[in-house]
Structures are given as C-alpha cells and as structure tokens.
Amino acid sequence: MANQTLNDLPTPALILDRAILRRNLKRMSDRLREAGVVLRPHLKTAKSVQVGRMAVEGHDGRITVSTLAEARYFAKGGFTDIFYAVGIVPAKLPAVAELRRQGINLRIVTDNIFVARAIAEAATNGDSFSVFIEIDSGGGRAGLPYPELPGLLDIARVLHAAPGVELAGVMTHAGHSYHENSVDGIAAVAEQERLAIVTAAEAIRAAGIPCPIVSGGSTPTAMHSRDFTGITEMRPGVYCFNDLDQEFIGSCGAGDLALSVLASVIGHYPHRNQVLIDAGALALSKDISAQEFQPKVGFGTIANAPARDMAVIACSQEHGFVSSDDPIPYGNLPVGSRVRVLPNHACITAAAYDRYYVVDSELDGGKSVVDVYDRINGW
Numbered sequence: 001m002a003n004q005t006l007n008d009l010p011t012p013a014l015i016l017d018r019a020i021l022r023r024n025l026k027r028m029s030d031r032l033r034e035a036g037v038v039l040r041p042h043l044k045t046a047k048s049v050q051v052g053r054m055a056v057e058g059h060d061g062r063i064t065v066s067t068l069a070e071a072r073y074f075a076k077g078g079f080t081d082i083f084y085a086v087g088i089v090p091a092k093l094p095a096v097a098e099l100r101r102q103g104i105n106l107r108i109v110t111d112n113i114f115v116a117r118a119i120a121e122a123a124t125n126g127d128s129f130s131v132f133i134e135i136d137s138g139g140g141r142a143g144l145p146y147p148e149l150p151g152l153l154d155i156a157r158v159l160h161a162a163p164g165v166e167l168a169g170v171m172t173h174a175g176h177s178y179h180e181n182s183v184d185g186i187a188a189v190a191e192q193e194r195l196a197i198v199t200a201a202e203a204i205r206a207a208g209i210p211c212p213i214v215s216g217g218s219t220p221t222a223m224h225s226r227d228f229t230g231i232t233e234m235r236p237g238v239y240c241f242n243d244l245d246q247e248f249i250g251s252c253g254a255g256d257l258a259l260s261v262l263a264s265v266i267g268h269y270p271h272r273n274q275v276l277i278d279a280g281a282l283a284l285s286k287d288i289s290a291q292e293f294q295p296k297v298g299f300g301t302i303a304n305a306p307a308r309d310m311a312v313i314a315c316s317q318e319h320g321f322v323s324s325d326d327p328i329p330y331g332n333l334p335v336g337s338r339v340r341v342l343p344n345h346a347c348i349t350a351a352a353y354d355r356y357y358v359v360d361s362e363l364d365g366g367k368s369v370v371d372v373y374d375r376i377n378g379w
C-alpha cells in the first residue's frame with residue numbers, strides 16, 4: 001500500500017472514499033440519535049469490520065447482518081449484539097446456537113409458526129435464542145402482512161412460552177420506499193412502516209407478552225421519516241456508501257456517493273461512439289434499480305469523465321460498453337487511462353470484491369490509497 005495511487009492499482013478495483021463515508025455515517029447517526037432511536041446499521045452493504053466500527057460510533061454497537069458468514073466475521077471483529085435479519089430455517093439453528101454459546105447475542109427472525117415451534121424445540125437442550133417476528137409493512141417480501149397480522153399472537157405465544165427463548169421484538173424492512181422518488185412519498189412509506197411495527201408490538205404487549213425492540217429500517221425511510229414514535233431502532237444499510245439509486249430517489253445528494261469501481265479503458269470505437277472498459281457485469285453487477293427513475297444510467301455512470309452523462313450502456317462478463325449522448329472525448333480517455341464508475345446499487349456491486357482500496361477526497365482529492373479495508377463475502 002505504501003505510496004500507492006489509483007494509477008498503481010489493478011483494475012477493476014473497488015474504491016471507497018473515506019471522507020464521503022464519514023459524512024454519510026455521521027449524517028445518519030446524528031439524525032437517529034436526535035430522534036432518540038438507536039442505530040443498528042445493516043452491514044450487508046459494507047461487510048467490513050472497519051466500516052462497521054465507524055458506523056456504530058456514538059451508538060451501542062448493535063448491528064444487522066444478512067448471512068451467517070457475516071455473523072461469524074463480525075463476531076470475530078468484536079461485535080456482540082448481531083441481528084441476522086433473513087428468515088431463519090431450523091437447519092441453521094445449530095450454527096446460531098454455537099455463536100450464542102460463545103457469548104454473541106445473535107438474534108434471528110421468523111414469520112412462521114412452524115419455525116417458531118422448531119426454535120422452541122431446539123431450546124429444550126439448553127440453548128437459548130432471541131427471536132424477532134417479521135412484519136410486512138407493504139414491501140411484499142417477507143413478514144406477516146399488515147394490517148391483518150395473521151397468526152402474530154400465536155407465534156408470539158409459542159416463543160414467549162418456550163424456556164430459553166426470548167421474543168426480542170418485531171421488525172420490518174420497508175423495501176417499497178425504493179419505488180418513491182419524493183421526500184413526501186418516502187415519508188408516507190416511513191409512516192406505514194412505523195404503524196405496522198408499532199401496531200404489532202402493541203398487540204403483543206396487550207396479550208401480556210413483552211416486546212422490547214421495535215425495529216424498522218431502510219435507508220430512504222430512515223432518512224425521511226417524520227415520526228419515529230414507538231420505534232426503538234432503525235437498520236439502514238446502504239446509506240454508508242449510497243449509490244445512483246439512492247441519489248435518484250432522493251435519499252442522498254450527488255456528492256454523497258462513497259463507492260466507485262476503478263476501471264481501465266481498453267478500446268476505442270468511434271464508429272459507434274463508444275469506449276470499452278475492463279469492468280463488465282461481474283465488476284459492476286447488472287442491477288438496474290437506478291433505471292426506474294433515470295433510464296440513462298445504464299449499469300453505472302462515469303464519475304470522472306468530462307460529462308457526467310457518460311454511462312455503461314451494456315455489459316458482457318468482463319467488458320463494459322461506455323457511451324454518451326455527446327461525442328466521446330477520446331483524447332481525454334486514451335487506452336490504458338482509468339475511469340471510475342458509480343454503481344447503481346452499492347451492495348450488489350461491492351459483492352464481487354474482497355477488499356476496499358480506501359482514498360480520501362479531503363486529503364489529496366482522493367488520489368492516494370490511504371488504507372485497505374477487508375470484506376466478507378459468501379454465506
């Protein structure tokens with residue numbers, strides 16, 4: 001790493017701007033602290049202990065993960081309150097129990113009565129579990145659909161009655177906030193998110209069962225919610241880095257994108273007004289979420305090109321096809337020169353890499369590599 005600049009790195013490479021990362025982390029942390037809500041950052045975006053430690057500063061250290069591999073990695077990194085927020089299956093309970101026996105409060109989630117019974121059964125051998133019930137606040141992915149909340153109290157009673165099992169609380173992920181692109185639209189989804197989990201928690205408490213944690217969270221709703229009453233924690237994740245999708249739905253500004261892919265120009269094709277780069281589908285991902293509100297972003301836009309409207313319009317496995325509405329300035333992009341591609345969806349783009357090359361735009365314009373952070377991939 002000694003004295004490395006972006007020009008020394010192999011391409012494609014994942015570049016993280018620490019100055020922007022710090023700003024993004026601080027903005028969310030301050031916002032939630034002022035609202036009296038604990039931040040449980042979802043580290044499925046960063047998958048990095050270095051970023052995780054920065055993210056929980058000023059909060060109590062609780063985090064969210066999306067795989068058992070992440071749970072083990074962050075436990076090794078010193079985190080002790082970890083919520084594995086993907087529906088649990090009985091076959092994974094021994095792995096959960098093993099981490100819990102090591103002193104990690106690894107919490108799990110279900111929306112299923114059979115799984116709740118399997119957890120109760122697994123605890124009869126002396127293991128303990130801490131379990132959330134998942135609520136569908138309108139996103140239509142996992143969870144008991146609000147407002148009916150079918151079977152909520154049955155699941156709560158099974159978990160509460162089982163020795164060694166704690167009902168941690170209720171949770172939801174307002175994924176439908178990604179289909180809004182106005183502050184008012186996102187705030188309306190945030191209110192649905194709040195009502196769904198607060199109603200579920202109140203119903204459980206009214207049945208005489210404790211429901212300590214009321215957990216919401218997506219980046220857009222954490223950023224634009226106008227009322228957190230009844231919510232105890234939020235789990236935003238992508239806010240650490242932000243991306244083109246977050247920019248276009250209005251969760252962040254154009255200057256808040258901390259992550260980019262460094263790629264080399266590998267060919268000029270003036271007859272079709274294109275250059276090729278060595279970052280294709282594997283290096284960028286084919287996530288097109290950001291195209292919902294801005295079709296011209298393709299698979300990512302070129303950050304440091306003279307015109308910001310230059311985008312990767314097509315990908316094969318290792319080739320990215322870059323074009324623009326304007327004539328490509330080939331003189332500024334000789335073969336071998338480097339460009340930085342801003343991702344549509346930071347979580348998915350980062351998944352192809354095992355490390356972040358960290359730069360700092362406030363130190364030297366982001367030219368030198370100031371650190372390398374690791375990442376955990378896989379399941």
Ligand SMILES: Cc1ncc(COP(=O)(O)O)c(C=O)c1O
Nearest residue numbers: 042085173218219235236237238
């Ligand atoms: C369960 C859960 N919680 C929190 C989040 C974080 O939301 P975001 O990616 O909008 O930051 C996600 C993202 O998919 C999630 O699945």
